[in-house]
Every structure is written in C-alpha cells, then in structure tokens.
Amino acid sequence: MPLLAPDAPIGLPAFALSDDQIATVVDLISQGCSAARSNLHAGMLEVPITIVVRKAMRRVKRTLGLTNLQIRGEVELEDMSTNDPTLLGRIDITLQFLHQFGDEDAYVAVECKRVHASEPGLNTRYVTEGVDRFVTSRYAAGHEWGFMLGYVLALPASDVVKAVDSRVRKAYGESAGLVPETPHALSLAVLEGALLQGGSHTIRLKHILVDMLPAAKVSSDQLSAP
Known part of the structure; x- marks a missing residue:
C-alpha cells in the first residue's frame, strides 16, 4: 500500500508527481472502482458511473487517512490567457496533492x-475523446502525467488493450503505445505511454483498466450512447 509523506516534496514542481504519488493515484482509483461496482446497474453511462466512483474514492481516502491530497469532482477548464468564455473541457476526476494546493493549473x-x-x-472514443484531450493540451497542459480510466464492460480486457493500442500508435506514434506494467490487485491492467503534447512537451499517460460490468448485461443500444 503506497504511503504518502506528511509534507510536500521539497523542490518538486507543481506539475510533477513522485513515484509514491503516482502509486497512490493508481491505488485510489483501483480501490474506488472496486468499491463502486456493487452500486452500478445495467445501462449506466459514464457520468453516473464516474460520480459513484468519485464518492467511493473519497471513502477510500478517508479510510486510509490520507490528509495531504484532495479529490475533486468534474472540473471546468478555461483558457486563462484570453477573455474567450469558451471552456476547454471538463475533466471527470481531478486530484491535488499538497504541493499543488493554491495553483489551479496544477492537478x-x-x-x-x-x-x-x-x-x-x-x-474509439476512449482515444478521440479521451487520450486526444491530453495530446491537444486541453487537459493537463505542461504536466508530467495524466491518467486514463477505462471502465471495462466486457472481457477480455486484452481485446480492449489491443484495440486502443493500435489506435494510439496510429494517431500519435509508437511512443504512445500501451506498455504493460504490473497491474494493481483490483485492476485488470495498468499500462503507460508517452505523448507529444502541443508539439513539444512530453506527457506520460497512465492507463488503468478496471472491471465495471454489473450483474445485468448492458444492451447494444445503451453501449452506443455517448
């Protein structure tokens, strides 16, 4: 179980994450999804699933006594360099560690x-409406790390990995390919790839796949909904 130091890392930039912090994010996500699964029902879409997952992650955080990070709900991103009222997007889940507090751009x-x-x-949407938002700097601009959470609705997960891996390699190059890592005990897979963000900055993307299929089967019509 990853443990966090009580104080902010010394000299660590606000956009950076330590190995312990990365492990903590993976652990909170995996435990939260496992705890949330019993509260899912057939046909749930991404937004309600994510709400249940966020609440479960917060419960796990309290149980573990982690006081030097916060888990936030859906966050709206704005381009602060202009007066354009258009939103860049809405991130499903954000966390902030103690060294990131006070900086709205650090999460x-x-x-x-x-x-x-x-x-x-x-x-396909996992890539075009997920991974691509990190590549285009809509999400996590200038950050060292980003995270994709895949709610696997049908096994085997290896088929999902193959499909996503093929699409990201074709769209963003070989370095973006999904490299397997040791999975969390409560995940189906943990993978990692490197993406060129904004044409010059490298961001590493951690992919966490979890089993989120409830007891009842989901219909094809429900799956095709965004």
Whole structure:
C-alpha cells in the first residue's frame, strides 16, 4: 500500500508527481472502482458511473487517512490567457496533492471512458475523446502525467488493450503505445505511454483498466450512447 509523506516534496514542481504519488493515484482509483461496482446497474453511462466512483474514492481516502491530497469532482477548464468564455473541457476526476494546493493549473487529471471488447465505437472514443484531450493540451497542459480510466464492460480486457493500442500508435506514434506494467490487485491492467503534447512537451499517460460490468448485461443500444 503506497504511503504518502506528511509534507510536500521539497523542490518538486507543481506539475510533477513522485513515484509514491503516482502509486497512490493508481491505488485510489483501483480501490474506488472496486468499491463502486456493487452500486452500478445495467445501462449506466459514464457520468453516473464516474460520480459513484468519485464518492467511493473519497471513502477510500478517508479510510486510509490520507490528509495531504484532495479529490475533486468534474472540473471546468478555461483558457486563462484570453477573455474567450469558451471552456476547454471538463475533466471527470481531478486530484491535488499538497504541493499543488493554491495553483489551479496544477492537478492530477483522470479522464474516464467506457470500453468494451466487442464495441469499437466505445474504444474509439476512449482515444478521440479521451487520450486526444491530453495530446491537444486541453487537459493537463505542461504536466508530467495524466491518467486514463477505462471502465471495462466486457472481457477480455486484452481485446480492449489491443484495440486502443493500435489506435494510439496510429494517431500519435509508437511512443504512445500501451506498455504493460504490473497491474494493481483490483485492476485488470495498468499500462503507460508517452505523448507529444502541443508539439513539444512530453506527457506520460497512465492507463488503468478496471472491471465495471454489473450483474445485468448492458444492451447494444445503451453501449452506443455517448
């Protein structure tokens, strides 16, 4: 179980994360999704699933006694360099560690998407409406790390990994490919790839796939909904 030091890391930039902090994010996500699964029902879309997951993550955080980070709900992102009222987007889940407090641009971004072994539309949106938002700097501009959370609605997860890996390599190059890492005990897979953000900055993206299929099966019509 990853443990956090009581104080902010000395000299660590606000956009950076230590190995312990990365492990803590993976642990909170994996435990939170596992705890949330019993509260899901067939046909739930991404937004209500994510609300249940966020609440479960907060409960896990309290149980672990982690007081030097906060888990926030959906966050609206604005371009502060202009007076344009258009939003850059809404990140599903964000976390802030103690060394990031006070800087609205410093956070841990977690974008959530449903994926399915035999539903190419969902797996495509994981890339075009998820991964791409990190590449284009809509999310986590200048950050060292971003996180994608895949709600796996049908096994095997390896089919999802193959589909997503093929799409990200084709769209963003070989370095973006999903490299397997040791999975969390409560995850199906943990993978990592490197993306070129804004044409010059490298951001590493951690992909966490979790089993989120409730007891009742989800219909094809419900899966095709955004």
